[in-house]
Amino acid sequence: MGKTARAAEPFRFYTRLHLTELTGLRANSLVQFVRQLKSIPGGSIYYHTHRFLQQHQHLSPEPPNDFAYWVQEILGEAELGERLASIDIIQFSTIRNLRERIIETIEDYLAQHPEAGTRFSREGGEFHFKKAVSFILPTRYVSYDLGEFMDTLKRITTDSIYFHIFEARLRLEKKTNDFSNWIETAVGNRELALAIARLDPYVYTLEDLRRTIIHLVGKEIR
Known part of the structure; x- marks a missing residue:
């Protein structure tokens, strides 16, 4: 040919075209965070792992995803933040599999560092879950x-x-x-x-x- x-x-x-919607869900600790990750809409997983790419697309490589940023900067769990930031999203072809890897990463960390589950964010530092809604034209x-x-x-x-x-x-x-x-x-x-x-x-x-x-x-x- x-x-x-x-x-x-x-x-x-x-x-x-895309809109951002609040889900009304939030977390102030890793235990609550991983519990919410199991039930939030797939559009929320997508939003929080791609927001930096969409809003700061002139930066290369992209800044860390929202989950990694909150865990490291707000909860002070630098090691877990690095683990979440190092998840290679290109290796996943479904949101479901990406969700499972994020949850597995956090649960493994909690098993290794159970004291991390007792730490809470400061007032006003809760993680608020949002979701992406796209309109294809x-x-x-x-x-x-x-x-x-x-x-x-x-x-x-x-x-x-x-x-x-x-x-x-x-x-x-x-x-x-x-x-x-x-x-x-x-x-x-x-x-x-x-x-x-x-x-x-x-x-x-x-x-x-x-x-x-x-x-x-x-x-x-x-």
Whole structure:
């Protein structure tokens, strides 16, 4: 198949709008914290592990997730904070599995340091659980081959890139990001699809991620 061959199906670019909602749940100790983690909505797990990436996407690598920050800075459990911050989110394809790893990490720490379960946050330092609510919207952009795809990548918003790379894979529980899925199944270029899938998007800013994907696609159509 030619590198600029017409795809079996076009790639349709979407974007997202997102709102943040309070869940009304909070915690002031590790024991209460892990109890809430077992029952909060999946959108809350997603929000607190991706908020820094969304709000501070110009920073690379991204700052620690909300859970790690609260445990370390408010409760003073530096070791646990480091363990939570070191969880490699790219290794998880579902929120459920990510939730289980976070809970397991905290419970293991409590088993090793039972005194940590008796410490409470100061007044006003409670962890307030929020959740992300996303609205997915179609854009006017449609690509029928890799050339059009690369040109469109230069024009779309970072919200669109974020949706197709992060939300589609983790929140919608697809096995890979939307770009790689289309390039492999519709274009038939497995090598390029794997090259994009192997990128760790959590160590890039969204603009750097855009440039990197454009570079990879560009090499294929020269």
